[in-house]
Amino acid sequence: xxxxxxxxxxxxxxxxxxxxxxxxxxxxxxxxxxxxxxxxxxxxxxxxxxxxxxxxxxxxxxxxxxxxxxxxxxxxxxxxxxxxxxxxxxxxxxxxxxxxxxxxxxxxxxxxxxxxxxxxxxxxxxxxxxxxxxxxxxxxxxxxxxxxxxxxxxxxxxxxxxxxxxxxxxxxxxxxxxxxxxxxxxxxxxxxxxxxxxxxxxxxxxxxxxxxxxxxxxxxxxxxxxxxxxxxxxxxxxxxxxxxxxxxxxxxxxxxxxxxxxxxxxxxxxxxxxxxxxxxxxxxxxxxxxxxx
Numbered sequence: 001x002x003x004x005x006x007x008x009x010x011x012x013x014x015x016x017x018x019x020x021x022x023x024x025x026x027x028x029x030x031x032x033x034x035x036x037x038x039x040x041x042x043x044x045x046x047x048x049x050x051x052x053x054x055x056x057x058x059x060x061x062x063x064x065x066x067x068x069x070x071x072x073x074x075x076x077x078x079x080x081x082x083x084x085x086x087x088x089x090x091x092x093x094x095x096x097x098x099x100x101x102x103x104x105x106x107x108x109x110x111x112x113x114x115x116x117x118x119x120x121x122x123x124x125x126x127x128x129x130x131x132x133x134x135x136x137x138x139x140x141x142x143x144x145x146x147x148x149x150x151x152x153x154x155x156x157x158x159x160x161x162x163x164x165x166x167x168x169x170x171x172x173x174x175x176x177x178x179x180x181x182x183x184x185x186x187x188x189x190x191x192x193x194x195x196x197x198x199x200x201x202x203x204x205x206x207x208x209x210x211x212x213x214x215x216x217x218x219x220x221x222x223x224x225x226x227x228x229x230x231x232x233x234x235x236x237x238x239x240x241x242x243x244x245x246x247x248x249x250x251x252x253x254x255x256x257x258x259x260x261x262x263x264x265x266x267x268x269x270x271x272x273x274x275x276x277x278x279x280x281x282x283x284x285x286x287x288x289x290x291x292x293x
Contacts, residue, residue, distance in 0.1 A: 002284040007041065008084065010077030010130070011275045012229030012259015016043045016285070017085050020050035020061060024287055028069035034285050035067035041283065043067075044221070044228050047078055053090045060086035060106075061098045066223030074101035074168025076232020076273045080130045083107070084277040087130075097132065101168040105133040109274055131265075131274040134233070135168040137240035144170045147196045153244065158190040160203075163241040167271075169222070170201040171237035175247070179207045179218045184227055188220035204234035206242075206255075214254030215242065229259035232273050239264035240271075 003022040008015055016034060024030055027048060034040035050061040062082045064072045079097050083106025086095040094107035109129040138144070139151040144166040146152055152164035162172040172191050176182055188203040200222045206215040215238050219231035235255040242248045243266070251266045262275040 001287045003287050004282065004284050005041075005046075006085065006282050007043070007280040008081040008277060009259075009280060010080045010230065010232065010277045011257060011262055013075075013077035013081075013231065014043050014229075014280070015064075015078055015081050016041060016046045017081065018046060018048055018285075020048045020063070022048075022287070024048070027063075027065050030285065030287070031065035031067060032069045041285065044224055045072070045075065045078060047082055047085075049082055049085060051086055051089055055096070057094045057096055058086055058090040058092055059096045059098060063100075066221075068223050068225055070223045071100075072169055072223055074099055074135060074233060076132060076134060076168070076236060077230055077275070078232075079104055079106065079132045080232065080273065080275065080277050083132055084130050084279070088279075099168075101135050104135070107131055128276055129274055130277045131272050132232075134236050134271045134273050135166075136269070136271060137165050137167045137236060139163075139165050139244065144201075145198055146170065146201075147198065152196075157196055158187075158194050160187060160191050162191065162203075163245065164201070165237050165240050165244075167233040167236040167240065169233050170197060170199070171204050171219075171234055172197075172201045173234075173237050173241040174203075174205045175242075175245075176205050176207050179205050179216050182218070184218050184220050188227075189225075192220060192222055192225075202231065202234060202237075204231065204237055206238040209254070209256060214256065215239075217255050217257040219257065228257075230257035230262070232262065232275075235262045236264050236271060236273055239266075 052059040097104040141148040219234035239253040
């Protein structure tokens, strides 16, 4: 038995999208097998999505399984891909994304600002860019979680000076002179698995862009257990940490991971992640488990 999928990527962060209605008996096993870039389709995760088209706006229920078989409560670029999928399926310009980290509002970028009804009088949309309203960044140690009595701001953990923030998932953010000079795959695992983080953490490094407008980004993701071409929650973590440290007062911050360009917008108590989403191709995966084979 096979299940159809669509392959999407958001700024290089790539995902297989499979309907939540497909009879997948072991989602973790499927993610481990098909996310493998040598023996499977290759992806940073599988998004199992359900769609309630009659809701206003339509609702997309999102569950992310990562390449190691674990689940993640939130993924910024994954949510943007889910929003693109939902808007395409429902032929609409905005959707709600239900995640374990909370309900997120998604839209094409040139629509009017988010409102409670989801309605917009603006008929001009840019369908090449998708915006998702992120969970509010927090430096509260209990909510990250991190073993500390107060926010961890520019403190050394496993040899790396980090500021720790939760943007739906935890991130240890380090600002460096040049992200290209850092051996991320070598230094990140110790921080990712440090005793300070009871559930582990993502590790994100940032350096000023050459033109001084925003930051370059590299992220080592928990659950992927390696560096990814982009990380939406990591981009938001960089912007939030930069503002907390007084490095910028901007409400719109450009962040450039290896896969492209993202923009983080802070306005009226909301945090938005904006960037391109692309549908790469469609295919099918086998639902037979390793045990059955």
